[in-house]
Amino acid sequence: MDTITGYLNNMFASLPRTEQTYKLxxxxxxxxxxxxxxxxxxxxxxxxAVGIVxxxxxxxxxxxxxxxxxxxxxxxxxxxxxxxxxxSYMAAKKRAGFMVGLGVMLCIVGxxxxxxxxxxxxxxxxxxxxxxxxxxxxxxxxxxxxxxxAVGLFIYSGTVSEKYKYLQKGFTLPHFLRTEIEQRxxxxxxxxxxSLTMGVCLCVLSPVPxxxxxxxxxxxxxxxxxxxxxxxxxxxxxxxxxxxxxxSFKFLLKEEEYTYNAFRAQ
Amino acid sequence: xxSSDVIRGYNDTLILYMLLDGESYGYEISKNIRKLSDEKYxxxxxxxxxAFTRLEKNGYIDSFFLDETFGKRRTYxxxxxxxxxxxxxxxxEWKVTQEVVNKFIKEL
Numbered sequence: 001m002d003t004i005t006g007y008l009n010n011m012f013a014s015l016p017r018t019e020q021t022y023k024l025x026x027x028x029x030x031x032x033x034x035x036x037x038x039x040x041x042x043x044x045x046x047x048x049a050v051g052i053v054x055x056x057x058x059x060x061x062x063x064x065x066x067x068x069x070x071x072x073x074x075x076x077x078x079x080x081x082x083x084x085x086x087x088s089y090m091a092a093k094k095r096a097g098f099m100v101g102l103g104v105m106l107c108i109v110g111x112x113x114x115x116x117x118x119x120x121x122x123x124x125x126x127x128x129x130x131x132x133x134x135x136x137x138x139x140x141x142x143x144x145x146x147x148x149x150a151v152g153l154f155i156y157s158g159t160v161s162e163k164y165k166y167l168q169k170g171f172t173l174p175h176f177l178r179t180e181i182e183q184r185x186x187x188x189x190x191x192x193x194x195s196l197t198m199g200v201c202l203c204v205l206s207p208v209p210x211x212x213x214x215x216x217x218x219x220x221x222x223x224x225x226x227x228x229x230x231x232x233x234x235x236x237x238x239x240x241x242x243x244x245x246x247x248s249f250k251f252l253l254k255e256e257e258y259t260y261n262a263f264r265a266q
Numbered sequence: 267x268x269s270s271d272v273i274r275g276y277n278d279t280l281i282l283y284m285l286l287d288g289e290s291y292g293y294e295i296s297k298n299i300r301k302l303s304d305e306k307y308x309x310x311x312x313x314x315x316x317a318f319t320r321l322e323k324n325g326y327i328d329s330f331f332l333d334e335t336f337g338k339r340r341t342y343x344x345x346x347x348x349x350x351x352x353x354x355x356x357x358x359e360w361k362v363t364q365e366v367v368n369k370f371i372k373e374l
Contacts, residue, residue, distance in 0.1 A: 023341070030338060
């Protein structure tokens, strides 16, 4: 009997926990229990009885379909995604990820250049070209000049994603499209893993220049910091860009944080 | 054994028929359907309960609880006047369907 209860729990795991689904589950359990005990009484073995009850359970989708309408009440059913919408959504997510990644990178590179310029000036490398003060001011100017397009990128990527906000209200995928997305998702996995590995390696290695530089010459540690920031910037770009592609797959396939329940909870 | 695809449009009719003689509950209905069909049709649990949901939503049946002697709480169903009218309609529909399909059935 535990097998049957477990089976039913599994079947209902992806359903929203409402009063209606709870009652339905209780009813189903009772009904399956009735059948199970009767089969046992007829002389079936434990395994046979459980097997028959489970094989006669049917398809949970049938119930979901019926409940979907009952739960939503008079609301229209969820829109079904067309292939062109799906691919344009994925392209938009990719573009938005690229822009945000680039923006964040610019925000990190800005201070790095500021440090570089002021350090170069401090040690007299820029003598005759610009004064130390000018180098400082120039660094700040460069920083601002980089941050400005970064902010632009953030805002623009926001408007690109905005167009697909309606998808967050829920959607359904036709079977063929789901298969295709799953295929693409699988094909993307090695790329994603590689980008993740590279990003993590870059982060781990990023302090190395600081350490080595400080061993060679304590004064020049600032150069190490510049390289550290550059490496981190690159890593962050990898995380954001590839992460947003991965995210679009997870969103469409309703995996991990995008499962039906998580949707409901939002 | 009949496939569930063939009988899909008549699951509701089968259930309503079982309720014509009075209230009943899930397992009893499915057991009787199986018995009456000479074991040729076994209605799946999900088919049965999605039909209950649909029929109740349409006002063709209503449900109530009955507590059993050993503490179990069972949902019973009974047919409504609206359900009875729907049942008659489906019977008429079946007659026509049968007539039409029969015209295309030939012993070979």
